Amino acid sequence: PVTVPATPTLHLPASPHLSSPAPSAPPQKVTCVSTGSTTVRVSWVPPPAASRNGVITQYSVAYEAVDGEDRGRHVVDSISREHSSWDLVGLEKWTEYRVWVRAHTDVGPGPESSPVLVRTDEDVPSGPPR
Template identity: 40%
Template sequence: MMAPPQESWNGELLGYVVTWQEAGGAAGRNTSAALTAPGWGAAHAQLAALRAHTHYSVAVRAFNAVGAGPPSTPLTATTLEGAPEASPERVRCEPLSAQSIRVWWEPPPPALRGGVLLGYEVLYETVDELESQVETRRSGGMETILQALQRAANYSIAVRARTAAGTGPASEPVYCVTHEDIPGAPMDIKAAANSEDTVIVSWLAPLQKNGKIKHYTIYSRPQRTGQHSQMMVLHKDEEDEYQVEVRGLQEHQVYEFWVTAATASGEGEMSAIVARKPNARGKLI
């Protein structure tokens, strides 16, 4: 600030009043303020608590014991950019497949963007795992598709906006579950002779269930033939170990056995194949 000519003081100059307001501020919102810089020799004042990336109109008036004089010609100045002060709005999601989710949103309110929005960051992680890791995907628009996700998994998804000055707060999370898929192969299949015409087949649930297991199918066939028989066993919740007795086999004939699991999406991968004769009693192999 530069002091007015002394002949215009009309008495002892006591200081200055600095007033400012947002240029084009929204109606009904308090966008103006003032501060006093005491002393006729005051040359500057710092305006605080301003909005980032906002145009302000600033004027100065000198005052003496009688009152304040006329304001100076207003100057317009713009604050630097800052990080967004608000999160994106109306974040939504929908599963597209067993490994992909579509996410879309709307930008933060204009007055709270902090500057020019350069894009967004989508933060996502699985909900059901004890030690899940937050993944980040950047998007230049207001929609993205998350890919290579876990099958039949519940995901927590949030979005935050970013400017050149940094990222803003994340939105409240939304949740989406990827679609089920066919399961992986049952594990650790074994077969043991139980009598001259029965074999006990045992196995463990798939490591990759990819949804809710509905049932298992046990296949058997004489070795080196293409014809097979099958039987079904329902899945039991909280149970991962299974065994079933395959009956009606021919004594001294070597049989091959394998197992598949199924979800609502269909039958999954087959297990390893094991072979056993009905009359060859012994431990599981």
């Protein structure tokens, strides 16, 4: 008898539906403006349409102090996709921060924007000099 080796068969669905990947580009035109001694407003525009790879579902903003007491990295997640700016609050006075923004689809986060440097304002004097 002749034995023919079995050939593995690959079965593909008629129309394969792959979920779209995360964004392949970060949000654009990221700017940061100090709006007080402990607050910074971060603004951005969405990634280019060709790089979104689906619907942007949310944004996240990461920040860390370059100088100052708390140099840990902090992340604000779940910023609604309707937002194009966010206020970071509770920051240290007269401190320089690095800030990044990233867009997310339901698959996951895209790349972070290039870091933007911003310094919070000096505090206003609490009273007249003595």
